[in-house]
Amino acid sequence: MEKHIRVPVDKETAKSLSAGDYVYLTGTVYTARDAAHKRMEEALREGGALPFDIKGQVIYYMGPSPARDGRPIGSAGPTTASRMDKYTPRLLDMGMGAMIGKGKRSAEVIDAVARNGAVYFAAVGGAGALLSKCITSSEVIAYDDLGTEAIRRLRIENFPAIVVIDSKGGDLYRTAAEEYRHSEGGDQ
Amino acid sequence: MIRAVDVKEITENIKEMCIEANHFLAPDMGRALERAAVSEKSPLGRQILSQLKENLKIAAEDMIPICQDTGMAVVFAEVGQDVHLEGGSLEDAVNEGVRRGYAEGFLRKSVVRDPLLRDNTKDNTPAVIHTKIVPGARLKLTVAPKGFGSENMSRIFMLKPAEGIEGVKNAVLTAVGDAGPNACPPMVVGVGIGGTFEKCALLAKEALTREAGSHSPLPHIKALEEELLDQINGLGIGPGGLGGTATALAVNINTYPTHIAGLPVAVNICCHVNRHITRVI
Numbered sequence A: 001m002e003k004h005i006r007v008p009v010d011k012e013t014a015k016s017l018s019a020g021d022y023v024y025l026t027g028t029v030y031t032a033r034d035a036a037h038k039r040m041e042e043a044l045r046e047g048g049a050l051p052f053d054i055k056g057q058v059i060y061y062m063g064p065s066p067a068r069d070g071r072p073i074g075s076a077g078p079t080t081a082s083r084m085d086k087y088t089p090r091l092l093d094m095g096m097g098a099m100i101g102k103g104k105r106s107a108e109v110i111d112a113v114a115r116n117g118a119v120y121f122a123a124v125g126g127a128g129a130l131l132s133k134c135i136t137s138s139e140v141i142a143y144d145d146l147g148t149e150a151i152r153r154l155r156i157e158n159f160p161a162i163v164v165i166d167s168k169g170g171d172l173y174r175t176a177a178e179e180y181r182h183s184e185g186g187d188q
Numbered sequence B: 001m002i003r004a005v006d007v008k009e010i011t012e013n014i015k016e017m018c019i020e021a022n023h024f025l026a027p028d029m030g031r032a033l034e035r036a037a038v039s040e041k042s043p044l045g046r047q048i049l050s051q052l053k054e055n056l057k058i059a060a061e062d063m064i065p066i067c068q069d070t071g072m073a074v075v076f077a078e079v080g081q082d083v084h085l086e087g088g089s090l091e092d093a094v095n096e097g098v099r100r101g102y103a104e105g106f107l108r109k110s111v112v113r114d115p116l117l118r119d120n121t122k123d124n125t126p127a128v129i130h131t132k133i134v135p136g137a138r139l140k141l142t143v144a145p146k147g148f149g150s151e152n153m154s155r156i157f158m159l160k161p162a163e164g165i166e167g168v169k170n171a172v173l174t175a176v177g178d179a180g181p182n183a184c185p186p187m188v189v190g191v192g193i194g195g196t197f198e199k200c201a202l203l204a205k206e207a208l209t210r211e212a213g214s215h216s217p218l219p220h221i222k223a224l225e226e227e228l229l230d231q232i233n234g235l236g237i238g239p240g241g242l243g244g245t246a247t248a249l250a251v252n253i254n255t256y257p258t259h260i261a262g263l264p265v266a267v268n269i270c271c272h273v274n275r276h277i278t279r280v281i
């Protein structure tokens, strides 16, 4: 089903989404990937605060290529989400509303999504040029020294994504392949 | 006859190739995507494949990198033994080309100096350079920027000779199945069979620079490439890992003699953004 969603997401909207829904996201999201997650984790461990209020917010796992003159951003597709799995349950428990990335998540993340009524979207990996067209502004708000890994606030418009993990524990990666499977996988 | 080549020429070519590879996919990859779009059974899969084609168009027209992960630069240099390089070292010339290409081409700097301390070198150097001395007076350079979503899903298996061809198939299907959506399918699968531990990894990497849709000249390996492509596409992973029949665009296998006691197999996974470009100077 196709849906137009405003981000940040409220709980009710997040809970209404099901694995397999095709969505267009419009609003504000924050980028963070490996190094920014590590710093946020360190800040929390030392009793500090996150660089932005995470309640209801969406984190986009993405590190862009540099913008050419006159453009808000360079190529801007999703990175592999599983590298952030270690940090994610805590952020979800703090109220993070959704994530955009690509690839499988751990059982702990899937549980935390369900427990908190959140959602995990996948954007198409390797479509960074196309996705950059849905980003209308970009501003570094923290960890500038991390270069591409800094935290950015993005305005997105009709950003295409697919619901992969929903608040009912649905996981599209697990179920979608079954339908088209006709050969055995390896077991090494 | 000794032929003199100024290393500045190498730098200039490497710079241009880094930029070109990240904005224009080689024609073989475009054709492979077209074929996949025609045969894909899943409607969502077809939608994703058409987004990928659109993405390539935007990348080329607007000069936006195809993918934001513009890779670690892998460079194969075949240097003719009758070439005399002047004006500096080959390695420095290549790295200078990468440095300029990634700066002037607005490409992402994704290399950290130390694998544990992890400070970004901020210019995407150093490249990973594989040099080979060959007969003749020419220089053949291949630049293959490698993204790590797929690189991270690559594997090496040290099989026993008794495991034979079934063991090889099992290894490849295991690596591809585990990679799933993480490697940005549809993938290109580079396989190295034989040699030693490090040689088979290099074979697999070289296999990725072969044209998608080309085949090994060895009949039994060509048959294996075809059978594996079929089996991989039967795993159901599909475009974006969201289900479908186009899980891989190509399986390229390179082989080398090996030891009586061994059967090394390396599986180097690449995404649909399989960048490679070659020039001869």
Ligand code: SF4
Binding pocket: A077, A078, A079, A125, A126, A127, B067, B068, B069, B070, B146, B147, B148, B149, B150, B151, B182, B183, B184, B271, B272, B273
């Ligand atoms: S695996 Fe390939 S397509 Fe996916 S993000 Fe990395 S470089 Fe881009």
